[in-house]
Amino acid sequence: MQGSSRAAAVGSREALTGALAATADRSRLAEELFAVVGALDSNPTLRRALADPSREGADKASLAEQLLAGKVSAETLVVLKGVVGQRWSTERDLSDTLESYGVETVIAAAEAADRADRVEDELFHFERIVAANEQLRGALGDQTVAAEHRAALVDSLLQDKVAPETLALARQAVVAPRGRRFDRTVAGFLDTASARREQQTATVTSAVPLTEDDRNRLAVELASIYGGKVHLNTVVDPRVLGGVKIEIGDEVIDGTIMRKIDAARRAMGA
Known part of the structure; x- marks a missing residue:
């Protein structure tokens, strides 16, 4: 996102936070946010009107309310008005942000459960x-x-x-x-x-499934190295033979036996 869209995303977050706090039906909120994204993607005229940086935010929020009041929940309307009331660099940034808020709402429902x-x-x-x-x-x-x-x-x-x-x-x-x-x-x-x-995600590849103790120990070790919580996505690949390969952010820690074999082959000129 360009600078103005980054600021718009920050400015609209309060609306999402308030909507999540106000509703117990987060599934409906997510469904409606995704439906709004679909409507914007399929209607270029509407998308341009709601993302137009030359229009006042209050004017765009009023337009959104005119179009959707009574058709979506009050919480969905709050989020939409909070988003379209900002100044976006591109139309896609607006719809992408609404989609991400839909995803966040689904995750918030999962957190509650x-x-x-x-x-x-x-x-x-x-x-x-x-x-x-x-x-x-x-x-x-x-x-x-x-x-x-x-x-x-x-x-x-x-x-x-x-x-x-x-x-x-x-x-x-x-x-x-x-x-x-x-x-x-x-x-x-x-x-x-x-x-x-507020976590980092590590993809861990091993020859056999990790035990729950292995997962917990590795998550703690990675958290101590990278700071904050680390969630593990695990992949089983018998081709690595043994050891683990860890990908986190742009870093790769490859401690697999296959890597060591490949290194030995290169050293021998194979």
């Missing part, structure tokens, strides 16, 4: 499953197939197997990719979750 870690784990692993299955990846990403059919496919795969918040985010990523690949959309959702929870 004490399953935010579970949601992050499930969403990460679903993306990995999709990435490894070319047929499934194609089916979920086929924009010529109606959105409701793609949503139904997600339901058939995840219904009653994951947390409701995981299902909501997986459906949203498939139904409204907004020009992005599924993996990029999910990565963005997970980044939003990490930012909301």
Whole structure:
């Protein structure tokens, strides 16, 4: 985001915070925010009107209220007015921020139910499953197939197997990719979750599944190194043979046996 959009995102956050505090039905709030994003994406005229930097913020907020009062909850309207009342560098920055607030609202619902870690784990692993299955990846990403059919496919795969918040985010990523690949959309959702929870995320690859004790110990060690909470996304890959590979931010700590074998081969000129 450019400077004015960064300031707009900061300025609009109070509206989201207030809406989350005011409503117990965060699922509805998230659904409505996602629906508003869809409406803006499909209606360029409306999007330009609400993002127009030459119009007064109060004027744009009034327009939003005229259009949506009685059609969405009071909390959703508060968030929307708080967002459109700011000055955005681009129209996309406005809709991206609304989408991120929808994701945050889903995560807030998971936090209230004490399953935010579970949601992050499930969403990460679903993306990995999709990435490894070319047929499934194609089916979920086929924009010529109606959105409701793609949503139904997600339901058939995840219904009653994951947390409701995981299902909501997986459906949203498939139904409204907004020009992005599924993996990029999910990565963005997970980044939003990490930012909301004020944590860093580490992807840990090992030859065998880590035990819960291993996960907890590694999370504590990484937190002591990087500061703050660290959430682990784990990947099992027998090809690494042993040890672990850790990716956190832009850093990679590769302590796998395969890496050591590769290093030995290079040293021998193989």
